[in-house]
Amino acid sequence: MTAARGLLRHGLTVYAVCYLSFLYVPLFLLPLFSFNDSIFIAFPLSGFTTKWYVQMFQDDAMHRALWNTVKVGVMASLVSTILGLFAARALTRYAMPGRSVVLGFATLPLFIPDIVLGISLLILMTSVGIPLSLVSVALGHVMLCLPFAIAVLLSRFEGFDRSYEEASLDLGENGWMTFWRVTFPLVLPGIVSSLLLTFIVSFDDFLIAFFLSGTEPTLPVYIWAQLRFPFQLPGVLALGAAILLGSCTVVVIAEWIRSWGVKGETHSHIAGI
Amino acid sequence: MAAAHGVMGDAPVRSTRHFLHSETLRGYFLVSPALAALIFTLAAPLTLLVLYSLWTQNDLTLDTNPSLAQYERVFGTDAYRVLFLRSLGISSLVTLLTVAMAYPMAYFVAFKVKRAKFLWLIALTVPFWTSYLLRVFAWKIILGYNGVINSGLISLGLISDPFEFLLYNPTAVVVTLAHAFAAFAILPIYVSLEKIDRSLLEAAADLGDGPVSRFFRITLPLSVPGVIGAAVLIFVPTTGDYVTPALVGGTDGLMIANMVQVQFARVNNWPLGAALSIASMGAVAFVACMTIVMARFAVRRIR
């Protein structure tokens, strides 16, 4: 019996390592080939070079696309986090009939294919007469980011003992000062984490921007266009490697911040997405 | 005594004040900005989408008399039917594969990992947050004719001519999607496994169950909600996926979303594109609901 259990244990560990490799090996290929001195993405590697990175940093169109993406990401993450903050507060603090309906509505974008979200937003923009621009992309991204903002902030507010606020009122503070001195600092990690994660969601989105960006491409739309030209691929690899590194860093920081002050429960909070 | 008067006099006044400051109202007030945003960016566009699907495109003019003509076309055309079936087939396969692969992984983190759970979970979720487009692109360079696998095998001297069956077919789509949606499967299953009270397993052991029957009689049934959640979270978006079939699917691997994009971007027949999207969402919802009902039934039978 113990031998069987031991085998099960080791079998699972081996499996877990294989699974992680399956997740990560494809991602590591981008940085690997981005330093390869060849226009072809193939083995054997033909030598180390940084010319693709140099080429990328000199590409003005890429700079514009990056700047567009950052502008959209900042707008979308700010707005969705503020909206999510109010919503998460309401959903945890007040007894509301229809709470699950609101929650279901807010998480609906996760269950609708991006292409449907993209085309229906395109129909809306043309019907209402909003010109396709970075503003329309940002509007779409607010919707795309809201489920993530609400999930992150909800998990923060759920672990929030209401008597902290009551204690502050009891000690003579009014509602507004209680928010600034108690509530805000305690949910701040959730807010920062939500800002970072929603920024990443917006930064990575391709389809909605594809339909809504008009003549001002975001970075993923720009990359999509480059994919058609084989001689551009090494440049895309360099850009992709930089994006992967950037978003991994931001996500790890976001999750680390999110786990502040929720000792022992950190894993369930990550999993709460 | 004034008190008695006060009580009688105050009662109605107080109840109005309670109504105005009612908890429920405050709650709605606070969610209203988010709700307004969602109504404008989600409910309104989807409503317009439904409306468009009932209209007809005549060359350059849009006929806004409601009709079911688009749906007749969607369901009456063989080419569309093939796309629907292929989309549902591919995403069913992806769902099965992803859940089956993720279950042992989630089990490992929930039950076997003792100290570094947080790190494992971060490691498993980080790829999910990175650019979807780039992940699909990575598979394109892995599976390509001159790609990583072929060139690797050739330079190792294992094959002399590249495999052609790797890229541009439904299998490539399945593999790529299974990779892309891994985190969606792991998290819900992990949560449901983590929630299982460990004393239930001890009780089962105490009552004579070995590890295998404990797994099938306790762990697996209690993790069914997580499995169903994972399956829905994968099945629904993968059926409507656009990027993966477009990049690695070739002509045989195209799915319904690619046809929707064609209608919107190239042919400029928005009503047909709208009807295609709504029909595909309807099909997805139907299949998902049926599967959940059947899964519940099956679980009840096992118990």
Add this chain to the structure above:
Amino acid sequence: MSDTFIHIENVIKRFGARAAVNNVTLDIGRGEFFSLLGPSGCGKTTLLRMLGGFAQPDSGRILIDAEDVTTLPPNRRPTNMVFQSYAIFPHLTVGENIGYGLRRQKLETSERDRRVDDALALIRLDGFGARRATELSGGERQRVALARALVMRPKVLLLDEPLGALDKRLREAMQVELRQIQRRLGITFVFVTHDQEEALSMSDRIGVMSGGRILQIAGPKMLYDAPNCREVAEFVGTMNLLPALVTGVSGGNVKVQSPVFGAFETVTAEPERYNAGQKILIALRPEKFEVVRAASSPHAIRGTLTAVSYLGDRHQFQITVENAEKPLLAGTHFDRSMDGAPFRSGEEIYVQWNPNEVVLLPKT
């Protein structure tokens, strides 16, 4: 109770259709240590929260020091609260927690620091000011919560089961300490607990609550010796309860006939509650029984000893007697009779009792 300091008048609080607090009227004196005792869900916490301003009555009013505070928010009341979860702000240090409410009061920094230091000394945590709140033990958190409330110099301190999360030894030490602090500062304490021993050992007076109503308000001794109804008798301590019949009332004396106790006569403070032919309950504490091998009093019941349990400081005997549905419980400090031989399970014995210690309760 010398003068009324807190006046609660006809207070009703409903949650949906259920009245959590159902028409409670209560006066609490200045400097009094008053406990609200009852099982969970009896409304004691809701009543306390209405005193603190965290809930507002649907009707009725609350006066503190002759000021109507019924509708005042918590931050404008002369009350401070020690929360059940302590609610020690996790993002602040111990000193910042205690000084939290003082920041509002526009004090000189030095004065504020001095008051925080005094409060730390009061709870014997001198030098803890710079510690992070998350580093404290359960007992320390409880004391910081107390100091944070007391530093505000409230007219009334509200305590919501503050000792519930502590282990037994720490709880008993804190009971003594709380009582000493209350005596020293002379502040009115309103203390909510479900632990009857805690309430009996600390309070000047206790209000026993059940189903949103106050059943009895009395000092600890009175509550223990003379409960006014079956629920109080059962909730406070252990009580033998038996059915009986009133056969006559004359002056302060009541004649009672009981299937187990036989016929006897006892004194009551409220003879008007009884009349001949009325069915009542008679109640007697286990320690009022004397267990003997040979009866030496006319008031002795023969029975069989069915179980002996050792409770550390005393023994509890379970005695089966004729005509009683449940065995009688008798508590004694010794497990043996005067002749030195220990009582054994299965032995035939007598329990002796004093008619004047029997409590009469109207049957409800």
